[in-house]
Amino acid sequence: MTARDSRGSLGRTGRRAGDSGTRDAILESARGQFADHGYDGATIRAIAAAAGVDPALVHHFYGSKERLFAAAMQFPLIPSETIRAALADESREPGEPLGSHMVRSALAAWESPGVREAFQGLLRSALTSERAAAMLREFVAETVLRSVASAAGGSDAGETAFRAALIASQMLGLALARYMLKFGPLAAASADELAAAIGPGIDRYLTGDLRDNGLA
Amino acid sequence: MTARDSRGSLGRTGRRAGDSGTRDAILESARGQFADHGYDGATIRAIAAAAGVDPALVHHFYGSKERLFAAAMQFPLIPSETIRAALADESREPGEPLGSHMVRSALAAWESPGVREAFQGLLRSALTSERAAAMLREFVAETVLRSVASAAGGSDAGETAFRAALIASQMLGLALARYMLKFGPLAAASADELAAAIGPGIDRYLTGDLRDNGLA
DNA sequence: GATTGAATTCAACAAGCGTAGAATTCAACA
DNA sequence: TGTTGAATTCTACGCTTGTTGAATTCAATC
Structure with a gap:
């Protein structure tokens, strides 16, 4: 080979x-x-x-x-349009909440051949190299922020960015725990289980009231 | 000096x-x-x-x-008892939801002198060193899993571990995005804002129904 | 004041790294 | 078939790394 x-x-x-x-x-x-x-x-x-x-x-x-x-990690920017489209609307079963769909799409992307290596390389390097961190920030902005902006609740740009950052933090944490740290329960869970468990939280980040902490 | x-x-x-x-x-x-x-x-x-x-x-x-x-990173294991206690019950204002309190406690710990360095060192190294990854897993198990077990909904051990892993993924994602990748909106947000935004999701991971994806 | 044992410094090894330039192979073209 | 230019290999430089052992300083004890 x-x-x-x-x-x-x-x-x-x-x-x-x-x-x-x-x-x-x-x-x-x-x-x-x-x-x-x-x-x-x-x-x-x-x-x-x-x-x-x-x-x-x-x-x-x-x-x-x-x-x-830089050349190797630029790979995800090509199918990022695909990712964005998948995150936004198409290929979503009728009635499936957007949050659940986003989780499922992200998992599918992370387990597809080329994207997986590029994304994990980017994430692995982002903690030690400022250059890689900048690339990862840009990648997140290109994918998450755009798709969030088209579906978010408030029209305030700052609030939209806040919502997108929250979603990104949960998604990155999921990738971190499942693929790199290999937390048993998350690594073993199926895409459906994870979509059901995490999706509603994403939906809350998308359109929920972020100032109500659930105080009785 | x-x-x-x-x-x-x-x-x-x-x-x-x-x-x-x-x-x-x-x-x-x-x-x-x-x-x-x-x-x-x-x-x-x-x-x-x-x-x-x-x-x-x-x-x-x-x-x-x-x-x-190993010696340098063992530092957090000493105040981890403090962290666990803070996460669990004490020092929580009456009426404040547990999720919100956990977020606030984690933020306080990550910004306190000794714990901050040890935790960030552990997280930064966990993606490149399997040894560091194992230490981080153990640290998470020592803190998150225990405090979750004492407050989680289901008594099933497997389900409790799943809930704890979900909480850990959100917490690690927050630390990752706020302190290391320095996502603008998360880095600028106050502890109160983050507690209000993320807390309810943690509460859902603690005691909510993780099989209901919010389907209409 | 001599002794002792720990703290501290000095100099250096072997290995691996990114990088560079000269030398060589090789496929296409005139 | 000889020429050409790109692909490929060889060898090596300069640097940094973790690690080591011998030499030296120094504070406490007898």
Whole structure:
């Protein structure tokens, strides 16, 4: 499954010079390594080894580790439109509350091949690298904030941002506990159980009264 | 403010040989560095420099970086009893819902001197080090699970663990977004606002029906 | 004041890191 | 077939890391 193997199996194909599949193989390998070990933990040498390639080649294609990270993590921004659409309206069963649907959509995205690695890499690195933290903030703004703005209660921009941040905090906490810290009960739960348990809270963040703390 | 300064200012005190304040100074410095940079990012040399001490001395006292980390992060386990008590019952104003009180207590703990560094160091390192992740899991079990068990609805142990994990995910997500990712709206919000916004969701996790997703 | 044992410093090792540039292979084209 | 330019490899630099052991300082005890 290395890049050299694939080149060998492809043999003399119609590719023009300067375009084997290696460049993409490196990017994919980088996503996996960043997802598993974070920015600092992932080494260029390990990325190259996983792609079956010389370490210097990584540098030749992407210039520096930081640029490679940016290129690898930019992956979710492409299907983010898909995510946003899924979060907002389409593909929602009639009568299903929006909060429940958002939880289900997020879980589906996090378990789909490319997005999973990019998102986990971003989250793993965000706590140690300010650059990664900024990228994650931007990603959240691109996805959560937009979809919240189209469905939120108050029209006040500040309040909408507050609601979106609350939703993001619950979603990130879920991803953190389920996929990275591997809290038993959350890791074992099904998407349906989690949607039923967490969805109503999301709905409250979306349209509920956030100033009523439930005092008797 | 280095250890040597303090020894100099203390002069010939009544301390017995082998007990300057250096050992504790190193531990405190380590907590700060681990909190700011995580396990991998914090270097023994930086820890020693911040304590005004030779790097080898760190090793002389604590043996290895891993043992130093364990010693520094064990700090929260001491006031964890305090935290648990605060989360459970005492110091709660009459009529204030438990969820709101838990949020307020957590915020207070995270902003108090020693706990803040230890907790953030644990959280920052948990995503890159499996050892730190295990320590964080244990810490959560020690604090959240116990206090939830004493107030949760169902007596089923599995369901109680599920409820506790949900609460932990929301709390960790809040800490993540507010203190580390620095989401504007959450970082700027007051403890009261956050308690009012998040508390009711915690109450639902504590005693609500988690199988009703709010379907119309 | 000599002794003792802990605290502290010094210098250095081995390993791993990101990065760089020269050398080489190789596929397409004239 | 020889040329060309990109892909790929080799070797190595400079730096930082955790760790180690020997040497040194220093406060308390006899």
